[in-house]
Amino acid sequence: MSLHVFIDESRRGNLYLLAAALVMPADLGPTRALMRSLRVPGERKVHLHQERGAVKKEIAAALVTAGVRARVYVGHGPPDATRARLLRAAVTDLVAISVRRLVLDSRGQDRDQLDRRVIRSALTAGAADPGLMTYEHLRSHEDPALWVADVVAWCHGAGGEWRRRIGPVVERVIDLDEKARSPGARRPARSCPGPLPRPSGLGC
Template sequence: MTVHAFVDESRRNDTYYLAAAVVRPDRLNPLRAQLRALLFPGQRELHFYKEKPARRRLIISRVSAWQVRVDIYRAGCRSGEEKARQACLARLVDDLLDVDGRRLVLDSRQGRNAHDDLTIRHALGKCASETGVVYEHLDSAAEPLLWLADIAVWCHGAGGEWARRAAPVIGSVIRLDWP
C-alpha cells in the first residue's frame, strides 16, 4: 500500500531532527479531521512549542491513541543546520521510495525551499518520474498532517517525560552521524 509523508523539523542544541509522519491514503482525511478538532476556536494551526504543558499533555495523549507513525532522522549540525537537514532529507527520500511512498509534503521554509528541491531531485535520480513521487512545500496552517510531525519531533527532542509520552507514535529513529 502506498503512503504519504508529512515533514517538519526541530533543532535542540547541536542536534537537528527531521520528522516524517507516514500516513496511508485511507487515513488522510480522518486524521486531518481529528487534528482540526484539537484546535481552539480561531486557532489556525497546532505548533507544539507554543502550547502550554497541560495542553501538550492532552494533545500527545490523543495523538498517541490514533496509531500513527512518525519516523525521525537526526544529525549533528555543528557543520551547519542546512547541511544536516539535507542529509536527513536525502535519507528520508530513499526510505520513502523503499515503502512505496507517493507524496512528500514539507513544511515550507520560504526562501530555503530550493535547497530541499535540489536534494529531493538528486535523491530521486535520473528516472524521477518513474518513481511516482510528488513533493511540495506547504504552510503548516494549510496541512494539518504536518502537525503530527511537529508534535512528535518536539516531544522526542525534549526527551524525558515528553519522549515517553510520544513513544507510541515514534516509528524509527535514524541517526545519520552516529555509529
C-alpha cells in the same frame, strides 16, 4: 501500498531533527479532522512548543490513541548541511516503503528550492525515477496533517518525558551520527519490534 508523508523539523542547539508522519490515503481525512479537533480555539494550527503543558500532553496522547505512525531522522551540525543530510536519508528510506507523495513544511521560497534540489538528487542517486515520488511544500496552516509531524518532532527533540509520551507513535529512528560512528553496523536505525496496528482512532 501508497503512503503520504508529511515532514516538519525541530532544532535544539546543534541537534537537527526531521519527523515524518506516515499516512495511508484512506486516513488523510480522519487524520486532518483529528488534528483540527486538537487545535486551540482561535489558533490557525497546532504548534506544540507554543502550547501549555496540559495541552501538549493531551495532543501527544491523542496521537498515540489514534495509532498515528511516524519516523524520525536525527543529526548534529550546521543547520543547512545537516538538514540536507537528513532529507537525503529520509527520501531514501521513504522510497523503500513505497511513499508516493511527500509534503514538507515550507520555510520560504529560497529554502524550499534547496529542499527540492536535495530530493531530486537523492532520488537520482538511488536509481529511482525522479517522477516516482511527488513532493511539495505547504505552509503549516494549509494542511493539518503537517501538525502531526510538528508534534512528533517537538516531543522527540525535547527528550525525557516527552519522548516517552510520543514513543509509541515512532516506528523508526534513523540517527545519522550513530551511522557515521559505526559504518559497518547492520542496523544503523532503531526499529520497533513490529508494525503498529491500523489506526483504530482514525476510522479504519
